Amino acid sequence: xxxxxxxxxxxxxxxxxxxxxxxxxxxxxxxxxxxxxxxxxxxxxxxxxxxxxxxxxxxxxxxxxxxxxxxxxxxxxxxxxxxxxxxxxxxxxxxxxxxxxxxxxxxxxxxxxxxxxxxxxxxxxxxxxxxxxxxxxxxxxxxxxxxxxxxxxxxxxxxxxxxxxxxxxxxxxxxxxxxxxxxxxxxxxxxxxxxxxxxxxxxxxxxxxxxxxxxxxxxxxxxxxxxxxxxxxxxxxxxxxxxxxxxxxxxxxxxxxxxxxxxxxxxxxxxxxxxxxxxxxxxxxxxxxxxxxxxxxxxxxxxxxxxxxxxxxxxxxxxxxxxxxxxxxxxxxxxxxxxxxxxxxxxxxxxxxxxxxxxxxxxxxxxxxxxxxxxxxxxxxxxxxxxxxxxxxxxxxxxxxxxxxxxxxxxxxxxxxxxxxxxxxxxxxxxxxxxxxxxxxxxxxxxxxxxxxxxxxxxxxxxxxxxxxxxxxxxxxxxxxxxxxxxxxxxxxxxxxxxxxxxxxxxxxxxxxxxxxxxxxxxxxx
Amino acid sequence: xxxxxxxxxxxxxxxxxxxxxxxxxxxxxxxxxxxxxxxxxxxxxxxxxxxxxxxxxxxxxxxxxx
Numbered sequence: 001x002x003x004x005x006x007x008x009x010x011x012x013x014x015x016x017x018x019x020x021x022x023x024x025x026x027x028x029x030x031x032x033x034x035x036x037x038x039x040x041x042x043x044x045x046x047x048x049x050x051x052x053x054x055x056x057x058x059x060x061x062x063x064x065x066x067x068x069x070x071x072x073x074x075x076x077x078x079x080x081x082x083x084x085x086x087x088x089x090x091x092x093x094x095x096x097x098x099x100x101x102x103x104x105x106x107x108x109x110x111x112x113x114x115x116x117x118x119x120x121x122x123x124x125x126x127x128x129x130x131x132x133x134x135x136x137x138x139x140x141x142x143x144x145x146x147x148x149x150x151x152x153x154x155x156x157x158x159x160x161x162x163x164x165x166x167x168x169x170x171x172x173x174x175x176x177x178x179x180x181x182x183x184x185x186x187x188x189x190x191x192x193x194x195x196x197x198x199x200x201x202x203x204x205x206x207x208x209x210x211x212x213x214x215x216x217x218x219x220x221x222x223x224x225x226x227x228x229x230x231x232x233x234x235x236x237x238x239x240x241x242x243x244x245x246x247x248x249x250x251x252x253x254x255x256x257x258x259x260x261x262x263x264x265x266x267x268x269x270x271x272x273x274x275x276x277x278x279x280x281x282x283x284x285x286x287x288x289x290x291x292x293x294x295x296x297x298x299x300x301x302x303x304x305x306x307x308x309x310x311x312x313x314x315x316x317x318x319x320x321x322x323x324x325x326x327x328x329x330x331x332x333x334x335x336x337x338x339x340x341x342x343x344x345x346x347x348x349x350x351x352x353x354x355x356x357x358x359x360x361x362x363x364x365x366x367x368x369x370x371x372x373x374x375x376x377x378x379x380x381x382x383x384x385x386x387x388x389x390x391x392x393x394x395x396x397x398x399x400x401x402x403x404x405x406x407x408x409x410x411x412x413x414x415x416x417x418x419x420x421x422x423x424x425x426x427x428x429x430x431x432x433x434x435x436x437x438x439x440x441x442x443x444x445x446x447x448x449x450x451x452x453x454x455x456x457x458x459x460x461x462x463x464x465x466x467x468x469x470x471x472x473x474x475x476x477x478x479x480x481x482x483x484x485x486x487x488x489x490x491x492x493x494x495x496x497x498x499x500x501x502x503x504x505x506x507x508x509x510x511x512x513x514x515x516x517x518x519x520x521x522x523x524x525x526x
Numbered sequence: 527x528x529x530x531x532x533x534x535x536x537x538x539x540x541x542x543x544x545x546x547x548x549x550x551x552x553x554x555x556x557x558x559x560x561x562x563x564x565x566x567x568x569x570x571x572x573x574x575x576x577x578x579x580x581x582x583x584x585x586x587x588x589x590x591x592x
Binding site: 382385386388389390392393399400403 | 560561564565567568569572
């Protein structure tokens with residue numbers, strides 16, 4: 001599929017040399033920046049997105065998109081396409097040496113609009129996002145605009161941008177840095193970016209199988225995730241195989257710490273590795289890259305009028321698919337807060353709450369990612385031996401299966417201490433507590449609850465309708481699937497944030513309590 | 527908080543338990559025995575389950591290296 005481009009144009013603002021003040025400028029047109037732009041535009045905010053390139057980055061890079069991300073994409077109009085074009089896989093198989101250690105099933109929970117996970121190469125997702133952005137008159141996507149200077153004063157930020165026509169200045173009330181792990185914005189802010197660098201090198205290769213080729217019994221019509229610890233074709237290391245769309249497969253070879261990176265880039269050598277693994281030469285190499293990864297985060301996600309999101313704010317290993325997914329969830333968390341602050345509906349504390357919640361999520365993701373990485377590349381002889389013990393036991397007893405870690409499925413973080421939440425006053429037997437993501441459920445009249453959440457705050461009323469000034473109310477049956485998913489009984493009400501997070505909940509409706517919780521969730525504690 | 531048992535708790539004679547532990551590895555190479563011990567560790571940790579107890583055991587095991 002042809003990837004859309006966003007060619008450079010000299011703007012009026014630039015030609016006139018007269019900066020036009022913008023409410024929000026987003027730096028970086030990757031999945032995080034584009035998601036945020038679409039989210040803000042849906043809230044009727046004009047947005048400028050600048051990127052130092054004028055095209056979508058080459059190669060597939062991120063592959064797995066988790067349910068929460070798909071729900072966010074759905075709200076900005078690209079979720080159904082990504083879910084349709086992506087590959088749904090259910091079975092994961094883990095091999096140890098020659099043997100299968102165990103298999104797991106993602107067992108999709110029924111009655112959710114979006115699946116637990118789909119695989120779709122990042123450039124295809126970005127293509128969808130770029131097209132949506134280009135159709136939205138509220139968003140201006142400017143190619144070949146490289147940020148080289150950033151100054152803040154009491155009223156806003158001045159961005160100095162290099163273009164093919166030279167330097168010029170832009171003015172913005174707020175700047176969001178979505179410019180990746182090497183974020184120039186973060187560097188200009190002088191923010192530290194610390195954590196753990198893993199010394200292992202990895203080779204990723206995207207391969208397309210020739211028609212009819214079924215390596216190792218793999219059925220392209222029924223894709224599975226395969227992970228090998230210490231396989232015979234790649235001794236002492238790990239290998240991951242994942243399905244992508246359009247007959248593409250992602251293979252990830254651990255190369256170890258002492259790999260000769262230059263030699264490993266040789267396509268003949270890569271093909272030999274793939275052939276040894278698949279047991280066939282019936283494939284073509286579509287893309288490859290060698291990488292080393294880090295688990296680290298910026299010390300702050302907010303510096304005055306500049307906010308960091310995605311890889312610019314935090315970086316994780318690829319095991320667990322937490323990079324792009326957590327970045328999209330940053331955008332989801334920030335969009336409504338930034339819009340509320342720009343429109344004067346929310347207090348400045350909302351932006352501090354962005355930092356609070358997403359720092360918590362980053363630490364959570366880094367923790368999961370580091371544990372998976374430590375399991376995949378043990379640092380001592382004893383940890384290698386304990387891993388072997390876990391894998392050997394997992395082949396014939398249940399007890400060791402949860403110890404085997406080839407990456408844990410990305411789940412949204414539960415912000416149980418969020419300053420925006422109102423703690424429970426009533427006892428609740430289950431369901432998401434304040435700060436936790438609001439689950440989807442089918443609606444009686446057709447459609448899905450997830451489609452009806454946002455763009456503003458919503459009150460879920462179980463059993464019978466209620467009324468609160470300025471608040472949209474969705475009435476749901478007092479019993480049934482939605483009620484049980486929310487731990488609700490007839491008369492329960494839940495206040496849901498625009499990013500589908502529970503803000504407060506009560507078993508008995510009280511309009512004043514709802515208003516107080518709403519004020520608190522807007523960063524205005526009463 | 528549960529406390530790690532620090533007094534003898536082996537059912538029957540402690541000597542008999544110890545003989546059985548040694549006998550269980552008879553015939554294994556050092557390498558195989560070390561793998562066996564690693565599997566045993568995971569099996570027993572799972573059986574105990576209580577993270578605080580396990581932490582006390584980890585700490586106790588640290589006290590005795592020279």
